[in-house]
Amino acid sequence: MEKKTAGPGGTTGDEFTREITLRICSSLDIKEALHGVFAYLKGHIPLAALVLFIIDERLGAIRRIEHASENVDLPPELIPLPQGLAQKIAARNFSLPFIVDIEKDEIFGALQPMVKFGGDTHLIVPLRLKGEMIGGVVLQALGEGRYGAEDLERAGCLAEPFTIALANALAHEEVLRYQAILLDDKRFLNLELHGDAVDGIIGGNTGLRNVMEMVGQVAPLNNTVLILGETGTGKEIVANAIHFASPRRSGPFIKVNCGALPEHLIDSELFGHERGAFTGAVAENRGRFERADGGTVFLDEIGELPLPAQVRLLRVLQNREVERVGGKRPIPVDIRVIAATHRNLQSMVADGSFREDLWYRLSGFPIMVPPVRQRKEDVPALTRHFVTVRSRDLGIGVPPSIAPGALQRLMEYDWPGNVRELENLVERELILHRGGALTFSSMLPGTEKKNLPPAAGNGGLRYPLNLDEANAMHITEVLKLAGGKIDGPEGAAEMLGINPSTLRSRLDKLGVSYRRLRTKGLGAKGHGAPH
Numbered sequence: 001m002e003k004k005t006a007g008p009g010g011t012t013g014d015e016f017t018r019e020i021t022l023r024i025c026s027s028l029d030i031k032e033a034l035h036g037v038f039a040y041l042k043g044h045i046p047l048a049a050l051v052l053f054i055i056d057e058r059l060g061a062i063r064r065i066e067h068a069s070e071n072v073d074l075p076p077e078l079i080p081l082p083q084g085l086a087q088k089i090a091a092r093n094f095s096l097p098f099i100v101d102i103e104k105d106e107i108f109g110a111l112q113p114m115v116k117f118g119g120d121t122h123l124i125v126p127l128r129l130k131g132e133m134i135g136g137v138v139l140q141a142l143g144e145g146r147y148g149a150e151d152l153e154r155a156g157c158l159a160e161p162f163t164i165a166l167a168n169a170l171a172h173e174e175v176l177r178y179q180a181i182l183l184d185d186k187r188f189l190n191l192e193l194h195g196d197a198v199d200g201i202i203g204g205n206t207g208l209r210n211v212m213e214m215v216g217q218v219a220p221l222n223n224t225v226l227i228l229g230e231t232g233t234g235k236e237i238v239a240n241a242i243h244f245a246s247p248r249r250s251g252p253f254i255k256v257n258c259g260a261l262p263e264h265l266i267d268s269e270l271f272g273h274e275r276g277a278f279t280g281a282v283a284e285n286r287g288r289f290e291r292a293d294g295g296t297v298f299l300d301e302i303g304e305l306p307l308p309a310q311v312r313l314l315r316v317l318q319n320r321e322v323e324r325v326g327g328k329r330p331i332p333v334d335i336r337v338i339a340a341t342h343r344n345l346q347s348m349v350a351d352g353s354f355r356e357d358l359w360y361r362l363s364g365f366p367i368m369v370p371p372v373r374q375r376k377e378d379v380p381a382l383t384r385h386f387v388t389v390r391s392r393d394l395g396i397g398v399p400p401s402i403a404p405g406a407l408q409r410l411m412e413y414d415w416p417g418n419v420r421e422l423e424n425l426v427e428r429e430l431i432l433h434r435g436g437a438l439t440f441s442s443m444l445p446g447t448e449k450k451n452l453p454p455a456a457g458n459g460g461l462r463y464p465l466n467l468d469e470a471n472a473m474h475i476t477e478v479l480k481l482a483g484g485k486i487d488g489p490e491g492a493a494e495m496l497g498i499n500p501s502t503l504r505s506r507l508d509k510l511g512v513s514y515r516r517l518r519t520k521g522l523g524a525k526g527h528g529a530p531h
């Protein structure tokens with residue numbers, strides 16, 4: 001049978017161990033636990049301070065995690081280990097509690113200048129995990145020679161519970177550290193992606209004045225917003241503007257193109273799924289709604305959402321909870337939903353392809369983004385904006401000027417593809433530009449616009465191109481692919497199967513400025529093809 005030691009307070013060894021274990025394990029916070037143990041221990045053992053420390057390999061130091069003490073000067077929180085000392089500590093393989101001897105012990109002699117053990121007695125309980133000392137608990141009593149064999153034995157019962165608690169606390173600390181790094185990265189990336197979203201909106205005081213006023217009204221709220229408007233009018237940038245002007249701006253902005261998701265994956269993509277919910281679901285997966293927690297979900301092309309997903313979405317909007325596919329319980333989410341469509345949802349409701357109840361939920365605050373033909377006053381500013389921005393993307397150092405009269409002509413056109421069509425037109429004009437001011441004359445459908453097919457799909461380019469134009473376009477594309485590089489492997493000349501000097505002279509003749517194209521930013525952006 002185990003020996004029972006009667007302590008000063010009359011407690012047995014078992015009771016003592018039980019009480020210590022309870023005090024350590026009853027609190028999730030190891031710091032709180034240490035104070036509980038100190039209060040109890042001091043009634044049984046001479047004790048002026050109780051210190052929990054770890055050997056922090058990352059910092060090459062002994063780091064104090066927490067202490068409880070009475071009228072004692074403690075060493076600094078971080079004690080850097082002198083050269084080679086960490087190895088000596090590891091080699092010593094401390095395992096049982098021991099009393100520190102500064103005179104005879106080399107390790108503690110080396111620590112003395114930093115720790116200043118003074119005339120007190122120190123007892124150390126090493127904490128070991130997987131065969132390695134990860135830290136320890138120090139018991140300090142005032143005066144010399146205060147601890148004996150019985151104290152060593154009693155202190156031994158601190159080792160196990162403290163090791164477990166410390167290992168958990170360290171794992172938790174590590175998780176928090178990674179979490180902080182990830183959050184920081186996320187904030188940075190969010191800003192990188194959308195930081196200038198609001199600044200980049202042209203026409204906020206003119207053609208989009210009403211729209212931007214509505215953005216200002218809803219941004220601070222949490223309500224669902226429906227953005228309507230023809231293709232290419234700028235619905236997405238309005239959604240961006242709402243999110244980044246809202247209190248959720250530092251949270252996630254998760255975009256879902258409902259038309260681009262394959263129907264059989266929509267539910268699991270949006271609402272997530274539990275492990276094994278369907279064939280191929282090997283791990284649990286958080287859906288986009290869960291990922292957007294604390295932020296905004298932008299449901300683009302909401303009219304394309306299949307009916308079963310509409311039912312689930314309605315439940316999310318009503319209850320602010322998502323149910324994963326195969327999930328047992330709903331998961332609460334703190335999200336705001338912004339939806340957009342170029343389709344007429346009301347007529348979809350009438351023909352049964354869009355649920356009426358969902359339409360009511362979504363349409364509480366509709367924002368209509370007007371087509372460009374109803375705000376032609378914005379065309380000049382939009383054109384200038386795209387000339388500047390696209391020149392920069394294409395690596396054109398100084399953006400070309402715009403020929404007199406050109407803007408007037410652009411304003412006369414009806415822009416069925418709206419802002420996106422204008423943006424594409426500007427990009428093509430820049431690519432085919434051969435010096436001088438931009439006239440847009442070769443591309444602008446001009447007066448015969450009514451007879452032309454809608455230009456949204458081809459960026460406003462007039463077909464057929466003449467041979468020079470087609471050549472210039474193809475060469476420019478290849479040059480972009482090659483990142484502006486002409487010679488050598490993977491250079492444009494090699495891809496086109498011609499000599500580099502032939503390519504250069506052809507570029508000169510066609511008026512494509514390859515020197516400009518070499519600069520940074522090229523190839524990073526696409527050709528501006530409609531998405």
Ligand SMILES: Nc1ncnc2c1ncn2[C@@H]1O[C@H](COP(=O)(O)OP(=O)(O)OP(=O)(O)O)[C@@H](O)[C@H]1O
Pocket residue numbers: 200201202203208229230231232233234235236237238342385419420423
């Ligand atoms: N007012 C504006 N100022 C600056 N750029 C704009 C403006 N409106 C639209 N754009 C630009 O035009 C392009 C099309 O806009 P956006 O993608 O927001 O349109 P959309 O309405 O979502 O189109 P779709 O219905 O085809 O999805 C984008 O590149 C966007 O940056």
Ligand SMILES: [Mg+2]
Pocket residue numbers: 235236300
């Ligand atoms: Mg869009």
